Amino acid sequence: MPVNSFEDYPMSWKPTLNDAVKPLYLALARQLEQDIKKGNLLPGTKLPPQRELADFLDINVSTVSKACKVCELKGLLSATVGSGTFVSFDALANAYLLPDDKPRNLIEMGAVFPDTASFGPLIDHLKEMLNESDAEKLFNYSRPNANLWLKDAAVKLMEKGGFSPNPDSILFSNGGQNAITAILAGLCRHGDKIGADPHTYSGLKTTASMLGIQLTPIRHLDGEMDAEALIDACKNENIKGIYLIPDNHNPTTHTMSVERRQMIGEIAKEYGIFIIEDGAYHILSRETRPAVASFASEQTIYIASMSKTLAPGLRMAYVSVPESYRKAVSKALYNLNISVSPLMAVLGARVIVSGQLDDFIKNHQNNATRRNALANAYLCDYQCRGDETGIFRWLLLPGSITGSDFEALALKNGVRLYAAERFTVGNSLPSRAVRMSIGAPETLEELEQGLRILKKLLDQI
């Protein structure tokens, strides 16, 4: 029985286990989840200490801890020794960011899509390919090692991102997300921890949550991952690896300094953790910085993909995996896909080696520059981060409105945006910001209309 009455103490959460179905820890986890989902426990709330909860419920601390762990692996909570247990800020935000059906008249500036300039040339290229005499083999099973030139093409693509891997290290996947999932599934077990930026690519969050892999935010310094914080996490949190987007970070658009890249590489080597370096957006940058992989090639899995920047329908990505991790990632890719479509693989590779890719990139850069200029014109009074060649921006909100509230406000006015909350990791405090995709509206007119609406809303804040 509880030693004290808790009637007088203010506790942020008072669960009941009366009608609970055994086992205790699952009943408690269930109630916790419900209360968060219902809104009884708001994001950011600090729960009572686990010992106090245990005392209140007259059960053991470990039982409470186990219940919290269940919710933590679902991404609902985040607990730190010494500090306490907190409801995650993104507990109520949906990180599945695909517009399954876009209502008419809604201007899409949420999901990140490239402009459509490459679609036509890709069709043309594919037509040529199919006219060649040995085209039939494109529907056969492709033996990965029979096509070394595909790997050479991948190397060529990665070199644009500042990394020059050994062709032997290349594996193939159905796009960047597919690669991320394979890497996590192959290198981590349930309950393992991965470090990430306090705001990160939402697809990492959803996959990690599905696999029961815990994301630990690594504190930032100067807008990029802090070396000290990373060392701390290696020493104390037992993280197995980290996930990085050094070029044009999604969603914050930050490009990491060369010094920090090197430091992070060194730390990874010293502590034996792996780095997942996602080169999703690097080909749109005009400037090439050395990849983190170039400083820690035995630790870094480098992902180069084309679907996000060139064409969503070109579902191919190349993954360079250091020898020690290769077998595990290769097996995971087998489990996810058996193999990739030779048609996509060959098309992608030909676009790269033919030099056509360079034209594509220039076109996309020019289109993005035009679109960004428009965004700048409308939003010059606000802080709106992002390179001129990027396809999304990170809009810091004026006043005191939260990202979520602005997202809702914009949606009511016909523009879809995604709030910082959707990207936050663990108990990180979400920035008051939204991600604004400038590539998604099909025409410049539609983009301009969206910007006009947003400016009006911002001016009213």
Place this chain on the structure above:
Amino acid sequence: MPVNSFEDYPMSWKPTLNDAVKPLYLALARQLEQDIKKGNLLPGTKLPPQRELADFLDINVSTVSKACKVCELKGLLSATVGSGTFVSFDALANAYLLPDDKPRNLIEMGAVFPDTASFGPLIDHLKEMLNESDAEKLFNYSRPNANLWLKDAAVKLMEKGGFSPNPDSILFSNGGQNAITAILAGLCRHGDKIGADPHTYSGLKTTASMLGIQLTPIRHLDGEMDAEALIDACKNENIKGIYLIPDNHNPTTHTMSVERRQMIGEIAKEYGIFIIEDGAYHILSRETRPAVASFASEQTIYIASMSKTLAPGLRMAYVSVPESYRKAVSKALYNLNISVSPLMAVLGARVIVSGQLDDFIKNHQNNATRRNALANAYLCDYQCRGDETGIFRWLLLPGSITGSDFEALALKNGVRLYAAERFTVGNSLPSRAVRMSIGAPETLEELEQGLRILKKLLDQI
């Protein structure tokens, strides 16, 4: 300290924990794994009771149990209350069945591939498609709900397999394996159990092992899953679902009776478990039986794929998911792929709705019939199961040779086969049999040569 000396008792395994790195349960699991991999503990070996091991090591039973659990989730062990803990028969068999590089002069009769008849017509169809005016959209992102006709095509394909789902239930995946992984990842958590045939599709085994999902074999009766055994597993093993291949089962080639289909459907309904029905090979059958899904439409996830029977490069599968599971599977597919390639999706759908698929099927059936006739001619003295239209056979071995030994023997003689051991689940006893793929050799001559070699080997046994 141990109460008794165990020097005199014969124990099948005597681990040491002297030089062990903490924690205990992981050290024990590591040693167990090593001893299995090294061959100190042979497949099928019964370990000493966990209590006895605990006593011997002077630790708690639960610690031993936890160590065994770790190995069990890796597929190395299988423990049953009352019976004991056994080394899995497939602990040493590799279930990753793709020939990454095929040595010259090796005749491939291991991996299951269709013959190449459809590749050319697919190329032609694709060319036509690309000449249409709106071809560009094939490289855009495809909004799943914007293309209802794709779902109608999927329904049409499934109807050939004896199931007529609601088009709303259709989701898209990058092939059958991709679908299986998404279903498991979406509907199960780490540690959950799935029932399967004692020999089953090896891709299910590798995925389950990666995700930490435990496969429980359901005893057979008359060559198909026994209803009583399934009820037992529902009641006692707490299985979340089962995986079935009712038509032309891989690897045993068995086609399930209609009565058993119905019974299994009823049991699934009664106990609230889901059924994964893999229709990988049904389109090659001349006969159509009602799918299990047609008896339990609210419980059954039906997979219809074309890559295994038509063309490995056509990486598309359609999944019909009942309402209650749809959101979870859809999210998992998002995590695995974001979306499928519209190009593949549209090509697949057009092949179906245009009726071209029927021609393809007839061709493949005719080719398979020709190849099977050849196999029958050579192997008429042996039990070699399989329909005349199937693309693999299940060869029961004469004498007392095991599948693994015969696989090794055949490989030494230039023919790749896959032994029953690669397909066994849990502690099921592997049949003395091998799977023989008759579609994989590129020419009839090569097939004949392979068969000649095999016949000679069999005659010598």
Place this chain on the structure above:
DNA sequence: AAATTTGTCTATTTACATTTC
């Protein structure tokens, strides 16, 4: 049919490490 063997699961004990104040 009852007793025994055997694995499983939850809640607890206990030692520990980090963060906060």
Place this chain on the structure above:
DNA sequence: GGAAATGTAAATAGACAAATT
């Protein structure tokens, strides 16, 4: 910089249930 607060993780105890004899 030391004490208190706080979460974590392994090992254990003990009740339980299925399979075997």
